[in-house]
Amino acid sequence: MFNLFSFFKRRTSTGLTTADSLTITTSSSSSSSSSSSSSSSLPSTSSSSFSTTPEPKSDAQQHAHPHPLVTVRPVPHKGLALFATRDIPRHTRIISHPLLSTPYALLSGAERADLTDEEAYKALGTDLLRINHACVPNAHLSDNINNSSGGKDEDQDAHEEGYYHYYHHHHCCKKTVHVLRDVKAGEEISVSYFHGWPANLLRLRGERQRLLKERFGFLCDCAACDERTEFGRASEARRRRLRVLDEEVRRGVCGGAMLAAAGTPATTTPKELRGKVAEMMRLVEEEGLVGEDLVYVGTLAEWLAEGEEEREGWRRWVGELVVGIKGRDHPDVRRYLKRGKRDGG
Numbered sequence: 001m002f003n004l005f006s007f008f009k010r011r012t013s014t015g016l017t018t019a020d021s022l023t024i025t026t027s028s029s030s031s032s033s034s035s036s037s038s039s040s041s042l043p044s045t046s047s048s049s050f051s052t053t054p055e056p057k058s059d060a061q062q063h064a065h066p067h068p069l070v071t072v073r074p075v076p077h078k079g080l081a082l083f084a085t086r087d088i089p090r091h092t093r094i095i096s097h098p099l100l101s102t103p104y105a106l107l108s109g110a111e112r113a114d115l116t117d118e119e120a121y122k123a124l125g126t127d128l129l130r131i132n133h134a135c136v137p138n139a140h141l142s143d144n145i146n147n148s149s150g151g152k153d154e155d156q157d158a159h160e161e162g163y164y165h166y167y168h169h170h171h172c173c174k175k176t177v178h179v180l181r182d183v184k185a186g187e188e189i190s191v192s193y194f195h196g197w198p199a200n201l202l203r204l205r206g207e208r209q210r211l212l213k214e215r216f217g218f219l220c221d222c223a224a225c226d227e228r229t230e231f232g233r234a235s236e237a238r239r240r241r242l243r244v245l246d247e248e249v250r251r252g253v254c255g256g257a258m259l260a261a262a263g264t265p266a267t268t269t270p271k272e273l274r275g276k277v278a279e280m281m282r283l284v285e286e287e288g289l290v291g292e293d294l295v296y297v298g299t300l301a302e303w304l305a306e307g308e309e310e311r312e313g314w315r316r317w318v319g320e321l322v323v324g325i326k327g328r329d330h331p332d333v334r335r336y337l338k339r340g341k342r343d344g345g
């Protein structure tokens with residue numbers, strides 16, 4: 001039987017040098033996120049010597065943190081955590097880690113424990129490993145397979161076939177983290193451990209707590225899960241209302257289409273449905289779910305738009321949001337652009 005772990009060990013021990021593996025991009029804005037900079041320095045070409053031997057790195061260079069916008073330190077009740085070292089504007093890419101992170105995720109606990117620190121860093125990166133979960137996260141973690149293959153359509157097919165298969169043949173994936181809103185120096189960086197679409201807005205506290213316990217073994221202590229605070233209580237009320245609205249909108253859209261096909265007037269008018277989506281948008285923004293949850297609500301607004309001009313406006317709005325939370329080089333961005341073309345936009 002094929003052994004994933006030995007493949008992984010082979011890749012990490014012989015496939016990449018440390019300099020390769022630490023090639024990190026940190027850009028000040030997602031719009032420039034496809035530009036990358038290598039942490040390995042080129043050999044000196046000073047005129048006095050044409051030696052190809054690299055100059056020794058200074059102490060500062062050797063200990064430079066690969067992602068200068070963030071640092072790791074302990075936090076009460078959660079072990080280690082990632083913090084912003086300076087004010088970071090919304091939609092900045094703070095981490096780009098081009099390595100074999102998904103194979104790492106597939107390793108068993110025993111196999112992970114067998115990794116040396118260096119291998120573990122190469123596998124996932126210590127910064128990524130230290131990001132805690134929050135039910136209202138201020139950052140978004142993406143898998144991005146587009147970094148070295150020029151973004152061809154086959155990437156998307158491979159993406160859907162499965163990461164492992166893709167890594168095995170192309171070795172060109174990266175994990176990126178973008179902040180979803182302005183983050184202050186010293187603030188903890190958090191992501192949602194939930195996947196799916198929408199990942200957060202429809203989940204009430206009890207369900208979130210249960211899933212996090214089952215899947216990751218911890219009891220979430222984020223602000224939204226704290227029912228003693230006003231924010232925690234307001235958060236739960238917002239999500240209850242969001243669930244009702246989402247159900248009504250989806251029933252209205254599907255039911256409306258069926259009734260229209262049968263020649264019967266719909267019970268909820270498109271104008272009423274647009275009003276419900278506008279309320280969802282307000283609640284999601286109040287809650288601070290300004291990543292994929294907001295993309296979801298923007299897409300509902302696009303479906304229900306009145307006329308092509310308004311639809312096009314929403315389509316662009318959603319596309320820009322996806323660029324902001326995943327970076328212009330993410331395959332989803334191409335999918336959004338294609339969608340516009342296919343629909344005649």
Ligand SMILES: C[S@@+](CC[C@H](N)C(=O)[O-])C[C@H]1O[C@@H](n2cnc3c(N)ncnc32)[C@H](O)[C@@H]1O
Pocket residue numbers: 077078079080081128129130131132133134216217218219220221222
């Ligand atoms: C990927 S690690 C994050 C870094 C971790 N804190 C550390 O010290 O290495 C995930 C673990 O962090 C802790 N954790 C993450 N988010 C948490 C949260 N919202 N509430 C409580 N514990 C959390 C849990 O122990 C979880 O298993």
